[in-house]
Amino acid sequence: MFALTVNGTRQQVDVAPDTPLLWVLRDNLGITSVKYSCGIAECGMCTVLIDGTARRSCVVPIEEVDGSAITTIEGLPDDHPVKIAWIEKQVPQCGYCQPGIMLQTVDFLSRVPHPSETEINNAMDDVICRCGSHPRIRKAIRMAAKITASQGG
Amino acid sequence: MDKAMTRRSFLKTGSLVIAAATVANSTELFNASQVYGSAEMPFKPHAFLEIRADDTVVVWVGQTNLGQGTHTGLAMVIADELDASWGNVQVKMALAADPFKDPVWHAQLTGGSTSFRHRWDLLRSVGAAARQMLLEAAAQQWGLNAGECKASEGKIIHPDGRSLRYGQLVETAGKRAVPVNPQLKNPAAHTIIGTQKARLDIPDKVQGKTVYGFDFTLPGMCVAVVARPPRYGAVPEAYNADAAMAVKGVIKVIPLEERIAVCAENTYAAMRGRNALDLKWSEGSHPNLSDEMIAAVFTDSLKKKGADAGKKGGVDQALATASQTLQQEYSLPYLSHGQVEPINCTAHVEKDRCRIWIPTQMQTATQMTASSLTGLPIENVEVMTLPAGGGFGLRGEQDPVVDSVLLSQALDRPVKVIWTREDDFIHGYFRPANRSRVQAGLDEHGQIICWDHTIAAPSVMSRVMPHAVVDGIDPDAVSGVSDMVYTFANHAVHYVMVNLPVTVGWWRSVGFSSNIFAVESFMDELAHAAGKDPVLFRLAHMEKGSRSYDVLALLAEKGGWNTPVPAGRARGVAVSACFESFAAHMAEVSVGENGNVKVHRVVCALDCGTAIYPDAIKAQAEAGVVMGLSAAFHEQVSFAKGGVKTANYDDYPVLTMSDVPEVEVFIAKNDFKAGGVGEPVLPSVAPAVANAIFKASGIRLRELPFRKDLLKQG
Ligand code: FES
Ligand code: FES
Numbered sequence: 001m002f003a004l005t006v007n008g009t010r011q012q013v014d015v016a017p018d019t020p021l022l023w024v025l026r027d028n029l030g031i032t033s034v035k036y037s038c039g040i041a042e043c044g045m046c047t048v049l050i051d052g053t054a055r056r057s058c059v060v061p062i063e064e065v066d067g068s069a070i071t072t073i074e075g076l077p078d079d080h081p082v083k084i085a086w087i088e089k090q091v092p093q094c095g096y097c098q099p100g101i102m103l104q105t106v107d108f109l110s111r112v113p114h115p116s117e118t119e120i121n122n123a124m125d126d127v128i129c130r131c132g133s134h135p136r137i138r139k140a141i142r143m144a145a146k147i148t149a150s151q152g153g
Numbered sequence: 154m155d156k157a158m159t160r161r162s163f164l165k166t167g168s169l170v171i172a173a174a175t176v177a178n179s180t181e182l183f184n185a186s187q188v189y190g191s192a193e194m195p196f197k198p199h200a201f202l203e204i205r206a207d208d209t210v211v212v213w214v215g216q217t218n219l220g221q222g223t224h225t226g227l228a229m230v231i232a233d234e235l236d237a238s239w240g241n242v243q244v245k246m247a248l249a250a251d252p253f254k255d256p257v258w259h260a261q262l263t264g265g266s267t268s269f270r271h272r273w274d275l276l277r278s279v280g281a282a283a284r285q286m287l288l289e290a291a292a293q294q295w296g297l298n299a300g301e302c303k304a305s306e307g308k309i310i311h312p313d314g315r316s317l318r319y320g321q322l323v324e325t326a327g328k329r330a331v332p333v334n335p336q337l338k339n340p341a342a343h344t345i346i347g348t349q350k351a352r353l354d355i356p357d358k359v360q361g362k363t364v365y366g367f368d369f370t371l372p373g374m375c376v377a378v379v380a381r382p383p384r385y386g387a388v389p390e391a392y393n394a395d396a397a398m399a400v401k402g403v404i405k406v407i408p409l410e411e412r413i414a415v416c417a418e419n420t421y422a423a424m425r426g427r428n429a430l431d432l433k434w435s436e437g438s439h440p441n442l443s444d445e446m447i448a449a450v451f452t453d454s455l456k457k458k459g460a461d462a463g464k465k466g467g468v469d470q471a472l473a474t475a476s477q478t479l480q481q482e483y484s485l486p487y488l489s490h491g492q493v494e495p496i497n498c499t500a501h502v503e504k505d506r507c508r509i510w511i512p513t514q515m516q517t518a519t520q521m522t523a524s525s526l527t528g529l530p531i532e533n534v535e536v537m538t539l540p541a542g543g544g545f546g547l548r549g550e551q552d553p554v555v556d557s558v559l560l561s562q563a564l565d566r567p568v569k570v571i572w573t574r575e576d577d578f579i580h581g582y583f584r585p586a587n588r589s590r591v592q593a594g595l596d597e598h599g600q601i602i603c604w605d606h607t608i609a610a611p612s613v614m615s616r617v618m619p620h621a622v623v624d625g626i627d628p629d630a631v632s633g634v635s636d637m638v639y640t641f642a643n644h645a646v647h648y649v650m651v652n653l654p655v656t657v658g659w660w661r662s663v664g665f666s667s668n669i670f671a672v673e674s675f676m677d678e679l680a681h682a683a684g685k686d687p688v689l690f691r692l693a694h695m696e697k698g699s700r701s702y703d704v705l706a707l708l709a710e711k712g713g714w715n716t717p718v719p720a721g722r723a724r725g726v727a728v729s730a731c732f733e734s735f736a737a738h739m740a741e742v743s744v745g746e747n748g749n750v751k752v753h754r755v756v757c758a759l760d761c762g763t764a765i766y767p768d769a770i771k772a773q774a775e776a777g778v779v780m781g782l783s784a785a786f787h788e789q790v791s792f793a794k795g796g797v798k799t800a801n802y803d804d805y806p807v808l809t810m811s812d813v814p815e816v817e818v819f820i821a822k823n824d825f826k827a828g829g830v831g832e833p834v835l836p837s838v839a840p841a842v843a844n845a846i847f848k849a850s851g852i853r854l855r856e857l858p859f860r861k862d863l864l865k866q867g
Binding site for chain 1: 219220221222351352354355356358359360361362363364365367368370401419420421422491492493494495540541542543544545573574768772775776777778779780783801802803807808809810811813815816
């Protein structure tokens with residue numbers, strides 16, 4: 001038995017200790033906003049926040065995060081600056097990559113609240129968006145940073 | 154009865170003929186999830202449109218949501234002609250049904266950038282017909298002629314200023330005959346087409362609520378992962394079903410011809426079960442297949458004369474008189490779609506019906522596949538199209554449909570078949586590799602007098618539309634060469650069909666995406682040989698005032714072709730026309746001493762006719778630049794030991810953020826019929842960059858992906 005707090009709700013799961021967190025979230029807890037695409041930490045689509053840090057859940061065994069707090073995209077408020085910016089800048093195309101990228105952005109902006117263009121490029125250089133929404137992701141990150149700053153956050 | 158009659162008369166004429174009369178309930182046959190549920194529908198003049206008493210306007214679509222913004226765009230066209238209040242408009246995905254078939258291709262599919270260009274009149278007529286019925290209904294209620302009333306923002310307005318909301322009129326409007334020839338708006342009167350709208354599917358995508366095929370689930374469903382041959386023609390020789398069954402959650406191991414399916418209670422168990430099979434495969438049909446072997450086949454093929462795929466004038470005679478001749482070869486690799494959501498399909502076969510939930514680009518083909526496997530009539534195969542995590546042409550393939558239907562039959566329960574990323578690469582239907590040789594002659598003024606082009610490439614159509622391959626010519630394989638934007642007095646095209654076991658399929662902008670690289674690179678080489686400006690040289694070979702001419706001129710003007718280039722950078726251009734649209738790109742690059750290319754800026758000019766939904770067009774154009782650059786710099790499927798070697802994104806890097814340039818998009822303003830967008834914005838990207846690299850470095854890259862080592866040596 002492993003325990004997780006997912007988006008504020010305590011959950012218990014009975015799975016093999018090496019089961020990747022991705023499949024615990026999807027298969028056992030039914031949270032399908034956390035996407036599978038590569039399974040080898042190459043794409044960033046399975047990213048969740050583990051105790052506030054963005055990590056690729058496809059390569060995180062459940063035993064390693066027993067007792068942790070997990071945030072998925074549903075765990076961010078509907079009017080979270082990143083969500084507002086993503087809608088305002090009309091970022092998603094297919095949208096499949098976006099929850100992971102948005103969560104990575106949340107982590108990034110918490111560490112680098114006023115990012116430069118280069119810092120944005122570097123921070124987002126390890127995610128895949130096959131649809132090519134990159135120009136808009138960049139704009140949305142800048143906007144989310146601004147909203148957060150104006151909220152004094 | 155009345156309704157059916159009127160509907161039929163509406164559908165009988167002109168472009169509306171495709172819609173069938175049997176659609177009253179076709180979109181409501183089952184309720185896959187509450188998202189697709191719908192309340193009463195008092196006014197449904199056409200399968201595409203329903204107006205409810207609460208004023209809600211529901212636009213039913215048959216096009217796949219691949220992220221291209223089409224759903225919102227389709228609704229914009231209908232809502233505009235309807236004079237709907239945009240805030241009341243919703244879009245819903247319909248079950249596959251006849252009215253949603255492509256009016257030109259007679260099958261329901263999303264591909265070929267057809268969503269608007271094949272439905273331009275139909276979509277507008279649907280909105281206009283409903284509007285007229287509402288006008289007549291209100292006029293009758295007021296004792297006026299319809300012509301005295303006005304429609305605006307979801308209301309019919311009385312000359313004295315009173316108004317009735319559409320919702321108040323649905324009952325009476327629904328009793329009226331559907332007009333056969335509704336009056337379409339003058340483009341100047343459009344209030345929604347051409348305006349900025351927020352995409353209707355984006356909020357759910359941002360909140361993580363969108364249920365893609367991979368996420369779909371049903372009570373009692375099991376998940377299957379299918380072991381497929383890792384090499385072409387291989388079959389299983391031995392496997393350990395017990396070991397797979399020993400994995401917790403595995404339900405059954407089911408052989409399907411040359412494949413072995415592992416069915417489990419959940420995805421992870423199915424994946425682990427498949428790994429446990431410890432499969433031994435036979436050597437396969439082409440054990441020597443490798444990158445080297447493929448290269449040799451292409452080299453040999455290009456030596457052949459090939460089939461005559463176009464002939465005008467006399468190329469040989471013209472060459473003999475040319476004051477300068479030039480010949481070059483170009484090469485492009487096999488490409489994977491790399492769409493982020495792996496292939497999947499959920500099926501539930503019951504006694505009298507088969508239901509399928511799939512992010513497919515080809516609904517009709519899906520129905521036919523399931524029908525032939527189950528023996529059920531097509532009408533009893535219900536296909537619900539789920540949102541897709543990208544597609545780019547891949548999602549018409551039927552493999553997951555076959556497997557999910559067979560497995561659902563075997564297990565008598567719903568089955569979702571999923572592919573892993575490795576499955577997606579190894580069992581892909583790739584963009585065909587392409588080798589070409591082009592020879593041209595210039596006269597003493599530097600004008601092209603002849604163009605001789607031989608293409609060696611595998612044929613997609615031989616597999617998917619064999620009847621379209623006539624006299625050994627696959628029209629797709631020569632597209633962009635047999636139908637160039639330039640006119641030459643003497644022009645010959647030859648096609649050598651390359652036969653290899655590698656499966657090939659549609660990939661965004663299909664044959665154009667390969668051939669335009671050769672055409673537009675060679676045009677640049679000729680301009681250079683002629684000592685001419687690349688833009689002027691191209692314009693000099695186009696019909697003045699043609700749409701390709703104008704789009705290139707627009708690019709040069711808006712992109713600042715004639716303005717000073719920032720220090721250390723160089724510019725290149727390319728132009729192409731496909732799917733009834735015209736696009737041109739200008740790239741601004743610098744080349745470092747180490748051979749590193751930096752693309753600073755790409756400008757796209759696009760003429761896609763009426764620009765229905767400018768922001769989605771812009772998004773597609775940005776995306777075309779990213780995908781085009783990705784193909785230019787990185788992408789290549791590798792083969793070894795009789796099969797595909799590329800297995801995951803680490804073997805198949807795609808363009809990422811720091812290499813994405815600034816993208817500027819300029820859309821031509823006109824009110825021509827809407828053309829394609831998703832595909833036309835891609836082909837001229839790679840050659841524009843290659844041409845800019847040449848300008849910057851003096852080195853001509855004729856092979857994709859670009860080889861950095863060639864630039865270093867320079
Ligand atoms: S699925 Fe985890 S990084 Fe790609
Ligand atoms: S929006 Fe489709 S992969 Fe990013």
